[in-house]
Amino acid sequence: MCDTLDNMRIITWNCNMAYRKKADFILTHKPDILIVPECEHPDKLLFSVDTPKPTDVLWFGKNQNKGLAIFSYSDYRFKVLDDHNQDLKMIIPIAVTCGQFDFNLFAVWANNPADREGQYIEQVWKAIHYYDSLLASTKTVLVGDFNSNKIWDRQHREKTHSSVVQLLEDKGIFSTYHLYHKQAQGTEEHPTLYMYRHKDKPYHIDYCFVSADMVEKIKSVEIGDYDFWTKYSDHVPVIVTFNDE
Incomplete structure (x- = not known):
């Protein structure tokens, strides 16, 4: 049975x-x-016997120890869309299929040091324009580490975090966290990054945006706890659950 x-x-x-x-x-x-x-690259993913194994994996990057991975732990399967623009590194358009429920997923790690015009939120801004027709379709998700927040708008000219949020909202695509928790951009109560794992350096830079036809299905949006997750990373997870109730 497909999810x-x-x-x-x-x-x-x-x-x-x-x-x-x-x-x-x-x-x-x-x-x-x-x-x-x-x-790390999938070839390096040597899990213990008891660790659940992914049913599908995509990975992107040049550094074998530090790329962008997309895992399925369900019936969902992935295929990179044919019009993938490889210049927009670490923003990957993926067809997610399983036979009954299909959608487009953009996996995001906004980090491209080779782009002199901007390596962070500028990458997302460019992707929104390049994938304009794809983003007009139904059932769309953009999710990952955007390395961005409204508080840094002044550093990015017109390709700002606020402009990205507005461009997405104009297409009927909204941040699940901000809707569910009734938060305003730039004043988030729940950080997703603690710089150098310091509790006094919190930022909200990881997001899951979804199209309007998925918004009404949001059941919960959880942000990981500092004390537990900073033992393992400077980021905490963003967990978005959907249902039809």
Whole structure:
């Protein structure tokens, strides 16, 4: 039986490298789809016998120890879309299929040092324009480490975090966290990054945006706890659960 929206959980967690040593902790939350920035190449993923194994994996990057991984721990299967623009590194358009419920997923790790015009939120801004027609379709998810927050708008000219949020909202695509927790951009109560793992350096930079036809299916949006997760990474997970109730 293929998974459906009424029991789908998407998690993004920047694992700060060495996912193979940390997988058990995130997998206790039973993701159907898991996006892991800073993950090693699949050839290096030597899990223990008791660790659940992914049913599908995509990985992108040049550094074998630190790329972007997309895992399925369910019936969902992945295929990179044909119009993938490889210049927009670490923003990957993926067709997610399983026979009954299909959608487009953009896995995001906004980090491209080779782009002189901007390596962080500028990458997402460019992707929104390049994939304009794809983003107009139904059932769309953009999820991952955006390395961005409204508080840094002044550093990015017109390609700001706020402009990205507005562009997505104009397309009917919204941040699950901000809707569910009734938060405003730039004043989030729940950080997703603790710089250098310091509790006094909190930032909200990891997101899951979904199209309007998925918004009404959001059951919960959870942000990981500092005390537990900073033993393993400077990021905490964003956990989004959907159902039809």
